Amino acid sequence: MTVAVDFDGVIHADSHAEDASCAGEPLAGALDGLRALMADHAVFVFTSRDPAQVEVWFHQHAPDIPTTYDPRDEPSAITCWNARGRLLITDRKLPATHYIDDRAVAFEDWPQALAAVNGQTAGDMLIPVRVPALAKPLAIGGVRRLSPNHPLSNRPCPVDGRALGEEPITLVHVGTRPEGRKDTGQTTGFAVPVHAVCAGLDTSGDPS
């Protein structure tokens, strides 16, 4: 397999510096993660930065990782990357079985992709309404906890604005898209993640 790994926000803390030599420190686990991937797969780093500068960053932070780079603004002979044990740094999206990217939306179909993008603004669309004091929302999937590195854990709970964090959460179903219905009888649904307590759910039985 070939695995593509984004640079900004995945390997180093995202900074807006144009010059990669000013890029931040490695993210926790990033370099060991790359070494582990490289033991089993061909791996390349893709970046919109100058690959030559990103290679300098690797030489500074992980001199044990053999690297090569795809020079910017030159015709490249590299059309795919199958070499194990050497990290390619390129500014082009080469074929890969997996892309690891902090901004990615995993594509299933267009209704799901639009939901994933638009769902990030769902908190902005919430309006206060009058409801019976004991009203329970329609929660799906029960009460669960996010793993510490889950991308949702930094998102604010739309009810109280605090980060979802590692508290018990639930998904509150808010609707389905008619054109999302599939032959299987499934449909693309939409849900908003909120703290379980903010959904009025009893979390006393939740294992902590």
Ligand SMILES: [Mg+2]
């Ligand atoms: Mg990124």
Ligand SMILES: [Zn+2]
């Ligand atoms: Zn909350």
